[in-house]
Amino acid sequence: MATSSPQTGGTGAWDRLSGLLGRGPGGYAFLSLYLLITSLTLLLNPRTSLLTDVIFILFLLLLLIVYRTRVHIGFKVALGVIALGVVLPYFGTLNPYYIDVATQAGIYVALALGLNVVVGFAGLLDLGYVAFYAVGAYIWSIFSTPQIGAMISGAVPVPNVWFYGFILVGLMIGGAFGVLLGLPVLRLRGDYLAIVTLGFGEVIRVLAENLDKPINITNGAQGIKDIARPPIFFSGALRAIGLRQLDDNQLYQFFFYFMVLVIVLITVMIVGRLKNSRIGRAWTAIREDETAAIAQGIPLVRMKLMAFGVGASFAGTMGVVFAAKQLFINPPTFDLLTSISILSMVILGGLGNIPGVILGAVLVTLLNLQILPRIAEILRSAKSAGVPIPQSFDPTQYQRLLFGLLLILMMIFRPEGILPEDRRRQELHEDEDEPSEESAGATA
Amino acid sequence: MALLEATNITKIFGGLTAVNDVTLTIEQGSIVSVIGPNGAGKTTFFNILTGIYKPDKGDVIFDGKPIGGLRPDQIAALGMRRTFQNIRLFHNMTVLENVLVGMHTHLHAPIWNIIMRSPSLRREEGRARDRSRELLRFVSLDNKRDELAKNLPYGDQRRLEIARALAGDPKLILLDEPTAGMNPNETMDATNLIRRLRDQLGVTVVLIEHDMRLVMTISERISVLDYGTKIAEGDGQVIRSNPRVIEAYLGKGAAGMAGHPPA
Ligand SMILES: Nc1ncnc2c1ncn2[C@@H]1O[C@H](COP(=O)(O)OP(=O)(O)OP(=O)(O)O)[C@@H](O)[C@H]1O
Ligand SMILES: [Mg+2]
Numbered sequence: 001m002a003t004s005s006p007q008t009g010g011t012g013a014w015d016r017l018s019g020l021l022g023r024g025p026g027g028y029a030f031l032s033l034y035l036l037i038t039s040l041t042l043l044l045n046p047r048t049s050l051l052t053d054v055i056f057i058l059f060l061l062l063l064l065i066v067y068r069t070r071v072h073i074g075f076k077v078a079l080g081v082i083a084l085g086v087v088l089p090y091f092g093t094l095n096p097y098y099i100d101v102a103t104q105a106g107i108y109v110a111l112a113l114g115l116n117v118v119v120g121f122a123g124l125l126d127l128g129y130v131a132f133y134a135v136g137a138y139i140w141s142i143f144s145t146p147q148i149g150a151m152i153s154g155a156v157p158v159p160n161v162w163f164y165g166f167i168l169v170g171l172m173i174g175g176a177f178g179v180l181l182g183l184p185v186l187r188l189r190g191d192y193l194a195i196v197t198l199g200f201g202e203v204i205r206v207l208a209e210n211l212d213k214p215i216n217i218t219n220g221a222q223g224i225k226d227i228a229r230p231p232i233f234f235s236g237a238l239r240a241i242g243l244r245q246l247d248d249n250q251l252y253q254f255f256f257y258f259m260v261l262v263i264v265l266i267t268v269m270i271v272g273r274l275k276n277s278r279i280g281r282a283w284t285a286i287r288e289d290e291t292a293a294i295a296q297g298i299p300l301v302r303m304k305l306m307a308f309g310v311g312a313s314f315a316g317t318m319g320v321v322f323a324a325k326q327l328f329i330n331p332p333t334f335d336l337l338t339s340i341s342i343l344s345m346v347i348l349g350g351l352g353n354i355p356g357v358i359l360g361a362v363l364v365t366l367l368n369l370q371i372l373p374r375i376a377e378i379l380r381s382a383k384s385a386g387v388p389i390p391q392s393f394d395p396t397q398y399q400r401l402l403f404g405l406l407l408i409l410m411m412i413f414r415p416e417g418i419l420p421e422d423r424r425r426q427e428l429h430e431d432e433d434e435p436s437e438e439s440a441g442a443t444a
Numbered sequence: 445m446a447l448l449e450a451t452n453i454t455k456i457f458g459g460l461t462a463v464n465d466v467t468l469t470i471e472q473g474s475i476v477s478v479i480g481p482n483g484a485g486k487t488t489f490f491n492i493l494t495g496i497y498k499p500d501k502g503d504v505i506f507d508g509k510p511i512g513g514l515r516p517d518q519i520a521a522l523g524m525r526r527t528f529q530n531i532r533l534f535h536n537m538t539v540l541e542n543v544l545v546g547m548h549t550h551l552h553a554p555i556w557n558i559i560m561r562s563p564s565l566r567r568e569e570g571r572a573r574d575r576s577r578e579l580l581r582f583v584s585l586d587n588k589r590d591e592l593a594k595n596l597p598y599g600d601q602r603r604l605e606i607a608r609a610l611a612g613d614p615k616l617i618l619l620d621e622p623t624a625g626m627n628p629n630e631t632m633d634a635t636n637l638i639r640r641l642r643d644q645l646g647v648t649v650v651l652i653e654h655d656m657r658l659v660m661t662i663s664e665r666i667s668v669l670d671y672g673t674k675i676a677e678g679d680g681q682v683i684r685s686n687p688r689v690i691e692a693y694l695g696k697g698a699a700g701m702a703g704h705p706p707a
Contacts, residue, residue, distance in 0.1 A: 292532035297520035297549035
């Protein structure tokens with residue numbers, strides 16, 4: 001009965017579009033043209049403006065269309081490489097703001113994919129995910145700055161080349177903290193789990209804020225500054241192929257952009273493979289029905305801890321990268337709102353579905369960094385130009401409100417997310433007219 | 445040889461003795477039925493065997509090993525699998541994935557091999573898929589392997605649950621009302637399937653059933669529970685003519701009608 005139910009509008013349109021594009025050379029021509037046009041308009045219009053924002057989003061939208069279209073996989077990869085590996089970085093030399101936005105989006109993609117392992121795959125609601133991100137960030141911040149001397153007298157910062165090793169350290173410590181959080185919450189479900197993880201996230205933030213005495217570990221509310229950036233071995237080569245002389249900051253912008261891109265690609269690969277393995281299937285089984293999962297011989301404790309650990313390790317890794325990119329971190333960076341923001345990416349995009357989660361992360365990042373501030377800006381300039389907007393109304397104040405409204409609308413009209421997991425697509429629209437399992441069992 | 449020996453099992457919920465001092469021995473290679481009126485404690489007894497409940501008294505020995513202190517997943521890994529009275533499939537997974545989950549204890553690829561997609565992992569996954577499809581053919585569901593479990597008709601769901609249980613290569617399979625809610629045709633198919641479990645796969649079968657015709661045709665031994673107590677045991681003939689069984693099913697005073705099978 002569920003298979004015959006009409007598909008939701010958006011998905012139907014997608015299917016029709018991709019069906020249209022999949023036939024013959026039409027798809028190839030369309031996608032190439034699309035890439036060409038958006039790239040050119042982007043490169044010809046590098047000023048930071050609403051128009052550029054829109055073109056930038058259309059440009060990124062290409063990746064989604066490519067993903068949903070039935071064209072040769074080699075062609076897909078080629079388009080992706082051209083868009084993300086050539087056009088976007090080159091555009092970045094014209095306007096560094098956008099490459100920074102892209103890097104931020106990439107960081108959130110990796111975080112959302114990690115959280116998706118816990119929430120989407122294993123069905124364990126985690127509201128403290130940012131804690132692992134914080135742990136990774138603080139590890140590198142402490143060890144790469146004189147802060148280490150404040151903590152252990154006489155200790156000196158590690159050479160900045162150790163950054164590459166600390167990416168793995170972040171991964172392992174993040175994973176260890178994930179397991180640590182997992183241990184006390186194993187018996188909890190749903191709301192209780194959410195509350196305890198929320199508490200855990202806050203505890204880590206408060207610790208970061210207060211561990212400047214008796215031993216100064218985190219430097220408290222002042223945060224840690226002058227965090228070391230890794231040496232770039234290939235800076236000479238980059239400068240050689242660069243169309244203009246790049247200064248250090250620009251070089252690092254590229255460096256972090258590509259580093260995040262690589263980590264995101266590796267993350268996508270890892271979570272994709274895990275999902276279709278005995279481990280991923282066990283997680284989904286636990287999410288679907290714990291009792292039935294145990295009856296198949298799945299050890300609940302081990303698999304749940306593994307989900308917490310794997311999910312947290314991505315955040316630990318990204319924390320290290322984030323600290324080096326940002327040069328300065330302080331406790332408010334890792335507040336509850338960030339956890340909730342990452343969770344909203346996962347849910348908005350499509351709980352459990354990897355492409356959906358990527359889309360959600362990019363979308364929410366763009367919303368927060370570009371679209372909403374831009375709307376506020378436009379409203380403000382409209383106000384000063386004499387459009388009758390009440391004096392007390394400050395548009396910047398209403399950004400979060402707009403975001404909240406968007407979330408509410410999404411949850412009402414498309415609760416399964418923009419790109420839901422195929423398995424999940426029907427479920428949420430159906431539970432009204434389908435008898436529950438319990439009542440079906442009771443009549444048997 | 446006894447595959448399973450449960451001795452003096454007692455389980456009390458609050459003030460209610462759901463299972464009362466039940467002793468049951470299951471011979472290797474047999475088909476055994478556990479019957480009894482609603483609320484007699486049959487499902488509770490299964491839950492004790494599979495480790496979901498800890499008994500208040502009594503021991504269970506499975507395949508020569510005491511399993512009293514083991515977790516349900518450990519017991520499942522030893523080769524005791526079950527189906528549930530109110531079907532518990534992984535609804536949003538495909539038919540094939542459900543069976544693959546059932547194979548969990550037979551898949552050992554370490555996480556590193558999964559991330560690297562090592563040849564040994566691909567071989568293991570390939571074997572698992574082949575085996576799962578074999579089992580789906582065994583229960584005639586292979587043509588539906590890519591459907592979501594929740595979209596299957598009722599009878600198919602029951603058979604999928606059996607295929608999932610078989611995926612663990614069990615020595616013993618416990619079926620909790622495998623034909624509940626089925627029409628006579630489906631019940632007949634299910635009866636044949638249960639027989640084939642034993643005859644073709646060599647799995648020992650214990651089933652809880654309310655359909656007396658099925659119970660009588662298929663089982664070599666029958667145990668009857670009533671208010672948690674085992675009130676009779678034997679083959680179909682013995683059970684059919686046991687006055688206590690008739691009384692349990694039809695109420696006091698019905699014992700005089702001995703000879704008529706309780707329906
Ligand atoms: N977890 C529990 N907590 C409290 N009481 C329980 C629990 N599980 C079962 N019972 C009670 O134990 C008794 C036996 O239940 P059980 O489900 O084992 O019966 P059954 O023989 O399987 O019945 P049916 O044929 O209806 O499935 C019932 O009175 C039931 O209400
Ligand atoms: Mg029962």
